[in-house]
Amino acid sequence: MTQLFQSMADLSHVRFSAYRTAMKSRRLQKALCLDLLELSIAQSVFDQHKLTHNGQLLEIPSIINCLCTIYHELQQVHPDLVNVPLCVDLCLNWLLKVYDSDRSGKVQVLSMKIGLFSLSKGPLKDKYKYLFAEVAGAAGVCNQRQLALLLHNSIQIPHQLGEAAAFGGSNMEPSVRSCFQNVGRNDVIELQQFVDWMHLEPQSMVWLPVLHRVVAAETAKHQAKCNICKECPMVGFRYRSLKHFNYNVCQMCFFSGRISKDHHLSYPMVEYCTPTTSGEDVRDFTKVLKNKFRSKKYFTKHPRLVMVSFPLQSSILYFIYFILFYYFAQITTIPIVMVSFPAQSIFFIYLIVFSTNNNYPSVMVSFALQIHFILFMFFTQIAYPLVMVSFSPTIFV
CATH class of the missing domain: 1.10.238.10 (EF-hand)
Known part of the structure; x- marks a missing residue:
C-alpha cells in the first residue's frame, strides 16, 4: 500500500x-x-x-x-x-x-x-x-x-x-x-x-x-495532432481551442500547463473524452468564429473554463436541428456531406442542391440563404447552447 x-x-x-x-x-x-x-x-x-x-x-x-x-x-x-x-x-x-x-x-x-x-x-x-x-x-x-x-x-x-x-x-x-x-x-x-x-x-x-x-478517456483515440508536443493520434483527453481553428492539446500538455506562443492559458477550451462527432465539429467551429471577434483582454477578464462535451447529446441535438432544417426547406433530400463540412460551406452546398432541384431563380435562392442563415444562427448560437447548459457541466480551472 x-x-x-x-x-x-x-x-x-x-x-x-x-x-x-x-x-x-x-x-x-x-x-x-x-x-x-x-x-x-x-x-x-x-x-x-x-x-x-x-x-x-x-x-x-x-x-x-x-x-x-x-x-x-x-x-x-x-x-x-x-x-x-x-x-x-x-x-x-x-x-x-x-x-x-x-x-x-x-x-x-x-x-x-x-x-x-x-x-x-x-x-x-x-x-x-x-x-x-x-x-x-x-x-x-x-x-x-x-x-x-x-x-x-x-x-x-x-x-x-x-x-x-x-x-x-x-x-x-x-x-x-x-x-x-x-x-x-x-x-x-x-x-x-x-x-x-x-x-x-x-x-x-x-x-x-x-x-x-x-x-x-483511457482508451479514447483522437485522430488529431497535439499542437504542442505533436503527438498523433492523441490518446486520452483531447482539448480543442475555442479561440483558434484546428488547435488541439493532448492531456499531458494540458495538465502540465504547456502552451505555444500563439495560445494562452486564458483561452477557452472544450474537453472530449471520446472521439468527436461531426455535429460537435460544426458546433466548435461556430464558437471559434464567435471568439475570433473577442479580444485577448476579454479572456483575461473572464474565468477560463473547460466545457465538457457529451457526444450522444450533441448528436441528438444536431439531428433535431437538421430535421427542422428539412421541414423549413421542404426539399426531398438532404446531402449527407452537409454534416461533415465546415459551417461556412454547408449552406452554399445546400443551396446549390436546393436551387437545382426546384429551378428557383437567383432572387429566391438569395432569400433562402438569408432565412437559412438565421435558422442556423438560432439553433447553434441560442437554442443549442441553452439546451447544452442543462447537460454539460462546466469545470472552472
Missing part, C-alpha cells in the same frame, strides 16, 4: 485538483480491483453479511469476511486478474487508512459501503442512486444531517490522497446548503433532486464524475 501511494507522486504535474484526485483514485481503484466490482454485486454481498444497520461498527475480522466474499466473487469472473489474499489485504489497509483515523480497528458499515460504492464499476447515475439509498430514510428522502453524513464519508477518499483542501475540507455545511437551495426547500430532498444536484458537479464531489471521465 505504501508503494502504491508513493507511485502517485508522478501525478503531481497535473495542475487541476479534480483531475489529479481522479487520476489518483483511478490508480487506487485498479490496484484494489474495484474497477471489476459491479454495484449490484457489492450490494448483494452486504445483504448476504446482513450489513443493513449503517451505524454498526465492524471489527477487522468482520471486514475481512466481507472482503473475502467480494473478491471470491470477482475471482470467479476474472481469475487472471484477482489475487484474493493480496486484494483483501490492500483493501483492508485502505479502508482503515481512510475511515479509521483513530486506529481503533473498527470501521462503520456506512463508511465501508460509501468507500466501495464510490470506486466500484457502474454508470455514474446508478452510483448516485446507491449512495443516496444508504443515507435516505424509510420514506426515500434525505434530510440535511443525512446528506452531510454522505458527503463527509465521501470526501474522506480525496482526504486520504492529500487532496481534501480543494474540495472544501471537512466543512460540509456549504455543500449541504447549496443542495437544498438548489431544490428550493429546507427539510428533505428526494432521489431525483439529489441526482440533479450531483450533475451540477458540486465542489465537494466533483472528483467522482471526473473519475468517470478519466475512465472513459
Whole structure:
C-alpha cells in the first residue's frame, strides 16, 4: 500500500485538483480491483453479511469476511486478474487508512459501503442512486444531517490522497446548503433532486464524475495532432481551442500547463473524452468564429473554463436541428456531406442542391440563404447552447 501511494507522486504535474484526485483514485481503484466490482454485486454481498444497520461498527475480522466474499466473487469472473489474499489485504489497509483515523480497528458499515460504492464499476447515475439509498430514510428522502453524513464519508477518499483542501475540507455545511437551495426547500430532498444536484458537479464531489471521465478517456483515440508536443493520434483527453481553428492539446500538455506562443492559458477550451462527432465539429467551429471577434483582454477578464462535451447529446441535438432544417426547406433530400463540412460551406452546398432541384431563380435562392442563415444562427448560437447548459457541466480551472 505504501508503494502504491508513493507511485502517485508522478501525478503531481497535473495542475487541476479534480483531475489529479481522479487520476489518483483511478490508480487506487485498479490496484484494489474495484474497477471489476459491479454495484449490484457489492450490494448483494452486504445483504448476504446482513450489513443493513449503517451505524454498526465492524471489527477487522468482520471486514475481512466481507472482503473475502467480494473478491471470491470477482475471482470467479476474472481469475487472471484477482489475487484474493493480496486484494483483501490492500483493501483492508485502505479502508482503515481512510475511515479509521483513530486506529481503533473498527470501521462503520456506512463508511465501508460509501468507500466501495464510490470506486466500484457502474454508470455514474446508478452510483448516485446507491449512495443516496444508504443515507435516505424509510420514506426515500434525505434530510440535511443525512446528506452531510454522505458527503463527509465521501470526501474522506480525496482526504486520504492529500487532496481534501480543494474540495472544501471537512466543512460540509456549504455543500449541504447549496443542495437544498438548489431544490428550493429546507427539510428533505428526494432521489431525483439529489441526482440533479450531483450533475451540477458540486465542489465537494466533483472528483467522482471526473473519475468517470478519466475512465472513459483511457482508451479514447483522437485522430488529431497535439499542437504542442505533436503527438498523433492523441490518446486520452483531447482539448480543442475555442479561440483558434484546428488547435488541439493532448492531456499531458494540458495538465502540465504547456502552451505555444500563439495560445494562452486564458483561452477557452472544450474537453472530449471520446472521439468527436461531426455535429460537435460544426458546433466548435461556430464558437471559434464567435471568439475570433473577442479580444485577448476579454479572456483575461473572464474565468477560463473547460466545457465538457457529451457526444450522444450533441448528436441528438444536431439531428433535431437538421430535421427542422428539412421541414423549413421542404426539399426531398438532404446531402449527407452537409454534416461533415465546415459551417461556412454547408449552406452554399445546400443551396446549390436546393436551387437545382426546384429551378428557383437567383432572387429566391438569395432569400433562402438569408432565412437559412438565421435558422442556423438560432439553433447553434441560442437554442443549442441553452439546451447544452442543462447537460454539460462546466469545470472552472
